Amino acid sequence: MSTAARLAAPVSKGDRIGIVTLSAPEPAAQSDVFARGVQALAGLGYEPVVGAHATGRSGYRAGTADELLDDFHQMIADPSIAAIMCAGGGRSSNRLLVGLDLPLIAMNPKLIVGVSDPSLLLTAITSRTGLVTLHGPSVMWDLADPDAPSETAEHFTAMLSGQSTAARVDTPLTWARPGSAEGPLIAGCLSSLRCLLGTPWEPRWNGVILAVEDAFKPTDLLDQTFTHFRDAGVLDKIAGLVVGESVGCEPTAGITVGDMIEDLSREYGWPLAQGLPYGHTPRKFTLPVGAMLRMDSSAEHPLTFVSPWVTAP
Template sequence: MSTAPRLAAPLSKGDRIGVVTVSAPEPAADPAIFDRGIAALAARGFEPVLGTHVSSRAGYRAGTSAELLDDFHSMIADETIAGVVFAGGGKSANRLLSGLDFPLIAAHPKAIVGVSDPSLILNAITAHTGLVTFHGPSVMWDWAQNGPAETAEHFTALLSGRPSAARIDAPLTWTRAGAAEGDLVAGCLSSLRCLLGTPWEPVWDGALLVIEDAFKSTEVLDQALTHFRDCGVLDRIAGLIVGEPVGCEPTAGITVADMVDEVCQDYAWPLAHGLPYGHTPLKVTLPIGASARMDADAEHPLTITSPWTADRKETR
C-alpha cells in the first residue's frame, strides 16, 4: 500500500514519551536495567509514561495481543503523549500486526521509535498510514546501557527536527559505488522478512533498503536475504545499505558482508556496508518513510532529503 507522507510533530524537552512493550518481556526479566533506561530517558529531558503491561510477563511475551495493543493504542490516542518508544525487542511483534488500528494511528501522528523485532511494526505503520516512523534506540538496549553519547544526541537531534541531523557521516564501505535516492525502508532483516507476502509489506519500489541483524550465523542470514531476492524485492529497490552485524558469526569462513555481496552480485544499484544502526551501541536514528540519498562520492554518504517531522527547527 502506498500513501502520502504523514509527519509527526518534533519532540521537545519536557514532552511526555509513552513506553510500551510489544514483544518479549525484557523489562520484567531485567527490571533494574529497565529502570535505568527510564531514568536515562528522563535525564534527557523527557517525561516517560509507562504502559500498563510494559513490565508484565506472559510466557515469552509481555502479555496477550489484546493487552499489548491496548497499551500501544492508548498511548497513540492520548493527546498528552508526544511520542512512543518501544522498550526492547523479542521475536513475536508480528503477532500484533492484524490488530493495529491504522486509522487511529493516522489520526494521531506522533513519533514512534523502535529497533530489532519491533522494526516490523514501524514499517507496517509507515506502509499503511504514510506516517514517518523512527528506527532508533530502545529503553533496554540503549538508554539503559550508558552507551556512546552520539546515539542519544542523534536521536534527540533527529526527533526534534534539526536539519543538521539529516547529514549522516558514517564511514561506509562501498561494494558498488554510485548514488541513489528513495524512501527509507529500514529494519532487522529477519524481522522485516515477517512482512513479506502480508498485507503490511513495505513499498519496495525505488526504496533505499537498510538492513541489519544480530546473533545469527551468516548461513541463517543468507536464507533470509535470498528469500527477499526470490520474492522480487531486490529487483525493485534503488539501493542497499547494510548495517554493522552484531554477534553474527561467519559460516565456513564466509562473513555476512561476503554473503550479501554474493547474493546481490547481479544487481546494478549501489551497495554499501558499515552503517552504525540497529543493534550496535553507537547508532544513528533513521526516519522510515522519509526520502534519503546514498552517494559514494558525497561529503555525507547518507543524507535525509525530505522532511521527517511536521516542522524542522535548528534549535529547540
C-alpha cells in the same frame, strides 16, 4: 510504500514519551535495567510514561496481543503523549499486526521509535499510513547502558526535535558497489522484516532505499533470509541497499554476512554500501523510516535525508 508522507510533530524537552513493550518481557526479566533506562530517558529531558503492561509477563511475551495493543493504542490516542518508544525487542511483535488500528494511528500522527523485532511494526505502519517512524534506540538496550556512546543519544534527540543537522549521517561506509540513488527509506532487522513478505503489511518496494542489519545469527542462516528477499522479488525493485554493522553474527565457513550479501547482489546495478552503525550496535544512528534518503558514494555526506521527517516547528 505510501508516496505521501505523513509527519508527526517534533518532540521537545519536557514532552511526554510513552514506553511500551510489544514483544518479549524484557522489563519484567530485568526490572533494574528497565528502571535505569526510564531514568535515562528522563535525564535526556523528557517525561517517561510507562504503559500498563510494559512490565508484565505472559510466557515469552509481555502480555497478550490485546493487552500490548491496548497499551500502544492508548498511547497513540492520548494527546498528552508526544512520542512512543519501545522498551526493547523480542521475536513476536508480528502477532500485533492484525490488530493494529491504522486509522487511529493515521489520525493521531506521532513519532514511534523501535529497533530489532518491532522494526517490522514500524515498517508496516509507515507502509500502510505514510507516517514516518524512527528506527532508533530502545529503553532497555541503549538508554539503560551507562557505557553507551554519547552519539547515540545525541542523534536520537536531534531526530526527535527535527534538527536539520541530523539529516546527515556522518559515518564512513564501505562501498561494495559505488553509485547514487534516492528514495524513501525502509530500515529494519532483516529477519524481522522477512515476516512482512507475502502479508497485507508488506511494503511497496519499488524505488526504496533498503537498510538491513541483524544480530546473533550465523551467516548461513542470514543467507536463507536474504535469499528469500531476492526470490520474493524485493531486490529487483529497490533503488539501493545499505547494510548495517552486524553484531554477534559469526562467519560460516569463513564467509561473513557482508560477503554473502555482496555475492547475492552481484546481478543488480543499484549502489551497495556496508558498515552503517544502526540497529543492534551500541553506537547507532536514528533513521526516519519513510523519509527520502539520498545515498551517494561520491558525496561529502554519502547518506543524507532530503525530506522532512517531522512537521515544521
